[in-house]
Amino acid sequence: MKIFSVLFTLICLNAQNDQTFRISLLNDFRSIKSERFYLAWTIPVSTEYQSMYYKKGTTIQFSNHSTSDISSFSDFDLDLSQLNPSGMQVMLISFSDSPAEIDLTAAFHQKILGLPEKRELYWAGDQTTVNSYQFLLSLLDEIDDEFVLYELLINHRMDSDNFALFKEKYLKSNDPKRRKKLLYWIGRTETQEALKFLIAEFNTVNTDELRKEILYAVNRSKQEEGYQFISSIALSNDYSNPLRKEAIYYARKSNSANLPSVYKQFLNQIDQDELLKEVIYAIYKSDIKESKLLFKSIIDDSKFNRKLKKEAIYYLYKMSDFTELKAAFASVSDDVLRKEILYHINKIGSDESTSELIRIMNDQSVSFTLRKESMYYLSKRESDLSAQAIQNVATHSENEYNLRKEAVYYLYKQRRFQELKQLYILSDNQQLRKELVYYFYKLDSDDSIDFMAKLIKLPDTSVSVKKEILHYLGKSGHSKAKLVLDEIVN
Numbered sequence: 001m002k003i004f005s006v007l008f009t010l011i012c013l014n015a016q017n018d019q020t021f022r023i024s025l026l027n028d029f030r031s032i033k034s035e036r037f038y039l040a041w042t043i044p045v046s047t048e049y050q051s052m053y054y055k056k057g058t059t060i061q062f063s064n065h066s067t068s069d070i071s072s073f074s075d076f077d078l079d080l081s082q083l084n085p086s087g088m089q090v091m092l093i094s095f096s097d098s099p100a101e102i103d104l105t106a107a108f109h110q111k112i113l114g115l116p117e118k119r120e121l122y123w124a125g126d127q128t129t130v131n132s133y134q135f136l137l138s139l140l141d142e143i144d145d146e147f148v149l150y151e152l153l154i155n156h157r158m159d160s161d162n163f164a165l166f167k168e169k170y171l172k173s174n175d176p177k178r179r180k181k182l183l184y185w186i187g188r189t190e191t192q193e194a195l196k197f198l199i200a201e202f203n204t205v206n207t208d209e210l211r212k213e214i215l216y217a218v219n220r221s222k223q224e225e226g227y228q229f230i231s232s233i234a235l236s237n238d239y240s241n242p243l244r245k246e247a248i249y250y251a252r253k254s255n256s257a258n259l260p261s262v263y264k265q266f267l268n269q270i271d272q273d274e275l276l277k278e279v280i281y282a283i284y285k286s287d288i289k290e291s292k293l294l295f296k297s298i299i300d301d302s303k304f305n306r307k308l309k310k311e312a313i314y315y316l317y318k319m320s321d322f323t324e325l326k327a328a329f330a331s332v333s334d335d336v337l338r339k340e341i342l343y344h345i346n347k348i349g350s351d352e353s354t355s356e357l358i359r360i361m362n363d364q365s366v367s368f369t370l371r372k373e374s375m376y377y378l379s380k381r382e383s384d385l386s387a388q389a390i391q392n393v394a395t396h397s398e399n400e401y402n403l404r405k406e407a408v409y410y411l412y413k414q415r416r417f418q419e420l421k422q423l424y425i426l427s428d429n430q431q432l433r434k435e436l437v438y439y440f441y442k443l444d445s446d447d448s449i450d451f452m453a454k455l456i457k458l459p460d461t462s463v464s465v466k467k468e469i470l471h472y473l474g475k476s477g478h479s480k481a482k483l484v485l486d487e488i489v490n
Contacts, residue, residue: 019120020083026124026135034120035097040080041124042088043132045157081110083123091132091152094119102139102148107155133158137165150185163189167197180213187217195221199229208243215243219250227254231262235269245278252282260290267298276308284315292316292324299328299337310340317344322352329360335367342370346377354381358389364398372406379410387411391419395426405435412439417447424455434468441472446480449473453484 023029029039080090087109094104094115106112127135133156140146153162163186170182183201186194195218202214215233218226227250233239234247251262263286266279280298283291298304298312309332316324322345329341342360345353360366361374375393378386393399394407411419420443424436437455440448455461456469470488473481 019118020123021120022123022125024124026127026132027138028124029095029122030099032120032122036095036117037120037122038078038092038094038115039122039124040090040092041127041132042084042090043127043129043156045089045129045155077111077113078115078121079111080123083125084110088126089155091155093149093152100143102143102145105148105152107152129156129158132156133161147181147185150188154185154188159189159191160193163191163194163197167194180210183210183213183217184220187220190221190223192223192225195223195226198226202229208240211239211243212246215246215250219253224254224256227251227256227262231265234266234275241272241274244275248275248278248282252286259286259288260294263290263294267294273305273308276304277311280308280311280315284318292319292321296324296328296331300331306334306336309337313337313340313344317347320348322348322350322356326356329356335370338366338370339373342373342377346380354378354383354385358386361389361393368400368403371403375403375406375410379413382414387414387416387419391416391423394423394432397429401429401431404429404432408432408435408439412442415443417443417445417451421447421451424451430462430464433462433465437465437468437472441476444476444478446478449476449478449480449484453480453487456484456488 026039026041078092081087084090090106090108090110090112092104092106092108092112093102094106095101096103104115106115133153136149136152136156139149143149150166153165156162166182166185166189170179170186173179173182183198186198198214198218198221202211202218205211205214215230218230230247230250234244234251236244239247248266251266252259254262256262263279263283267276270276270279280295283294295312295316299309304312313325313328316328325341325345325348329338329345332338332341342357345356357374357378361371361378363371375390378390390407390410394404394411396404408420408423411423417440420436420439424433427433427436437452440452452469452473456466456473461469470485473485
């Protein structure tokens, strides 16, 4: 005789978890004897994302994902595709030690990754949305931490009901920490009523701490009217800079096509560097197609000081936009800014950037300082193309002597003996030839000593250059140098 002495029937099911049982009603879980188990069921509501709310000790971590892969907290994954072949939304609660202790809730479709451990699974099958929602409400007063259930309530998309629930709890609470949390969940309902309530509350409270929490909640409401409100705070001189910074940060979260216009408004109306720097960062993080043009406008606009322009230059580099950096170099006349742009053109490290560095180095309309800077960056690349370009600068007599001298130095630093030798042969500048003799000595190689020995014997080598050669051969510790001197003396 079968005895039905409990409120549910346990049927072992074939699923990934070998300890899976079916229960008839959600409330039947109260008769489960296990201390640590999972309770799961489905509802006919589909959301675009999966979610997990995970409590570990005193830390609560929340992850929201656009795919079925949830960040792992352990090695145990749960696949319910056999129990839920239609892929309806699954609600899952993880009970730990007692019915009052919930350490995890999750909403997903068929598979979830990263559950705390392998436990018995109690499957309640398909439930109506209202029945499921009422069940969760009944648990709120029974568990240690009601916030762990709020994500599941949100997933039911009973937004007006959720707003009414969270608002009531917020108004009744005198606990500041609890009120902060409830503000977040009010925003998560994404309703017009919630947005109006949050804006009214923002105008009521008188501390930046609470106002920041409300701005965050307004951002979570994901409504264009909310982002307009956030932008108004960023623009208003009535609020502190930390609060306005917070508003600028949340303004970039908008998916509106008007976001570039919002940034232009910020740039035109905000006059404090501290806040404008935040705007520039927000433009970069927004990853909108207009961001490069906005940065270019900052670089070209005399309203902005060097510090802000440098910020814009830096973020153009971060976006690896060589074309805009090249255009910026051409459009500005301030050598301090041009030097900054040059630095970031070099940092890109592409063939295009090498060509641009060579162009700038050869451009006689560019200042000596910047041409020298370009040469320095090219010397660091240690390529044949760079070495040839530097050699050409030293060879061409129309270049000022100090720049040619710099070119000789960088060829030496690259230990380019053949290029230095060729440069000596092509040059008729005695001062430059003396400079080259010095670097032949500094190279201190067999080739460089042999070449110096050859030069001292040539009749067309000037007396002043020969004196330089003798001087450096005398200073050299190279074995060949002594042989050359002995040969000359004898």
